Amino acid sequence: MCTTLFKNARLILPTGIFLGELLVRDDKIEAVSINHALPHFEAQHTVDVNGKYLSPGFIETHTHGAGGFDFMDGDLDSIYGACRSHLCHGTTSIVPTTITSTKASLLEFIQLFNQVELTRPDMPNILGLHLEGPYFAYEQRGAQDPQYLRDPDEREYKEVLSKTDRIRRWSFAVELDGAERFLRTLQDHGIVSSLAHSNATTEQVFRAYENGMRALTHFYSGMSGVRRIDAFRVGGAIEAGYLLDDLFVEVIADGCHLPKELLQLIYKVKGADRICLVTDSMRGAGMPDGHYVLGNKNTGLDTIVEDGVAKLPDRCSFAGSVATSDRLVRTFRNLTSAPLYEVVRMASLTPAKLLGISHQTGSIANGKKADLIIFDEHISVSFVMVNGRPLIA
Numbered sequence: 001m002c003t004t005l006f007k008n009a010r011l012i013l014p015t016g017i018f019l020g021e022l023l024v025r026d027d028k029i030e031a032v033s034i035n036h037a038l039p040h041f042e043a044q045h046t047v048d049v050n051g052k053y054l055s056p057g058f059i060e061t062h063t064h065g066a067g068g069f070d071f072m073d074g075d076l077d078s079i080y081g082a083c084r085s086h087l088c089h090g091t092t093s094i095v096p097t098t099i100t101s102t103k104a105s106l107l108e109f110i111q112l113f114n115q116v117e118l119t120r121p122d123m124p125n126i127l128g129l130h131l132e133g134p135y136f137a138y139e140q141r142g143a144q145d146p147q148y149l150r151d152p153d154e155r156e157y158k159e160v161l162s163k164t165d166r167i168r169r170w171s172f173a174v175e176l177d178g179a180e181r182f183l184r185t186l187q188d189h190g191i192v193s194s195l196a197h198s199n200a201t202t203e204q205v206f207r208a209y210e211n212g213m214r215a216l217t218h219f220y221s222g223m224s225g226v227r228r229i230d231a232f233r234v235g236g237a238i239e240a241g242y243l244l245d246d247l248f249v250e251v252i253a254d255g256c257h258l259p260k261e262l263l264q265l266i267y268k269v270k271g272a273d274r275i276c277l278v279t280d281s282m283r284g285a286g287m288p289d290g291h292y293v294l295g296n297k298n299t300g301l302d303t304i305v306e307d308g309v310a311k312l313p314d315r316c317s318f319a320g321s322v323a324t325s326d327r328l329v330r331t332f333r334n335l336t337s338a339p340l341y342e343v344v345r346m347a348s349l350t351p352a353k354l355l356g357i358s359h360q361t362g363s364i365a366n367g368k369k370a371d372l373i374i375f376d377e378h379i380s381v382s383f384v385m386v387n388g389r390p391l392i393a
Contacts, residue, residue, distance in 0.1 A: 002026055002138070003030075003045070003046060003388075004023070004045040004370075007047070007049065008050055010051060010053045011053075011054050011364055012053055012054065013365075014363050015084035015180060015339065015372040017053070023038055023043065024370040027389075028369060028388070029366055029368050031365065032319070034168060047383070047390075049374055053374065053375050054372060054374055056373075057124075057371035057386065058089075058325035058326075058329070058347045058382065059093040059094075059351040060086055060095065060325055061355065062097050062218070062278035063082070063095070063097055063280065063281045064282045064346065065082040065281065068283050068292075069283055070293070071109075072101070072105075074109070079096060083126060085285065087123065087392070088392060089325055090384060092371035092385075093125040093361060093371065094125070094126055095129065095389060096129060097131075099133065100132075100136060100148045101295070101296075105296070106160060107173060113166060116321050117385070121389065124386055125387070128166045128169075129164070132144075132217070134148050135150065135151050135152045135176055136197035139150075140224065142318070143318065151179075152176060152178035152179055154178065161185070161332060167191050169215075170193060171217040174200050175199060175200040179208070183208060184212075188230050192215065193213045193215075194250075195208065196216075196221065197238055202243070203235075206240060206244070214250045214380065215248035216241045218278065219250055220257075220262065221252065223237030223238060225237075226238075227342050237287040237303060247352045248276055249270055249276070251266060251332070251346070252278060252323070253331050254308065254309060254321045254322075254323035255287045256309035258278075258311070260335040260336075262351075267332075267338055276346060276347075277351075278328075281324065284321065286322070293313050310322055327379075329348060342356075349363045369388075
């Protein structure tokens with residue numbers, strides 16, 4: 001049995017920031033005290049936070065890689081390398097994300113992912129897979145390779161689902177032929193469904209929401225807005241995201257994908273309980289500017305990292321971000337003036353709610369997993385604990 005006492009901390013709780021102490025026993029938070037010391041006892045380890053912030057670890061639900069690694073590279077070392085890179089920036093739980101590819105490539109990756117140790121001692125918690133594609137609209141493809149786009153194929157996705165029980169969420173275009181049946185299948189398997197790279201009308205999004213769709217993947221990016229159809233204005237996925245109060249929206253708050261004004265608007269309308277901060281990062285996250293490949297290192301798309309973001313070579317589209325979770329929190333707070341405890345909620349408790357694990361993690365509370373980080377006013381992470389184990393200190 002191991003006990004760790006955190007003292008002199010500014011605790012980031014869902015309702016605010018408070019001076020206090022926190023006790024971890026083994027892998028769980030055992031006690032939280034606000035504005036006074038915990039009853040005296042002998043802890044095996046004491047961490048003096050020295051007035052910095054003690055926060056729940058960040059939960060990253062949409063990332064393709066980091067640190068020079070892509071999850072689609074085809075080897076376990078790349079999967080672990082990308083996860084470890086995110087850990088250094090405060091991510092204590094992660095959902096590796098695929099990119100549109102062939103059926104053979106997808107099945108090959110799933111076979112590899114089935115071998116991943118989900119709770120390695122030196123890693124963030126690996127929560128499962130996020131499949132992004134291949135069922136996307138050509139008009140909203142962004143950096144998704146158009147040669148692999150297709151409508152939902154029942155034989156294909158049932159084969160995929162038969163090969164693994166590790167799919168946590170799946171993003172697709174809800175308006176495609178066969179999408180409603182696909183959505184029902186995801187519901188039957190308990191998989192979180194998200195709209196992405198979609199040209200859907202508001203009405204089509206409403207219907208998908210009624211059938212269980214939970215979120216909009218990278219809000220604004222790769223999705224329809226209001227447009228004219230036969231001279232009449234028709235709302236798109238973006239408008240549906242604002243109108244459906246309970247719908248979660250992913251926000252890439254790197255300061256590049258969405259300008260200040262849109263971040264402010266999203267925060268004003270959706271609020272911290274429905275915004276999930278995500279990096280949508282590629283292998284260039286945490287790396288210097290230069291040329292990188294999005295997806296498999298041998299068959300993926302060439303990209304250029306410059307100006308704090310990844311772009312296709314002709315600079316016609318972003319190709320994922322190079323952000324890390326600490327940058328998201330820093331940027332969203334600076335551009336919106338949202339209170340820090342709410343911004344942290346968007347990077348921890350709200351993603352946990354989307355994934356259905358908020359009873360286990362995502363906030364500082366008695367009985368929850370001891371996934372904790374320490375950072376300063378600049379959101380510079382200096383300490384990371386996963387399942388009660390200090391991994392960066």
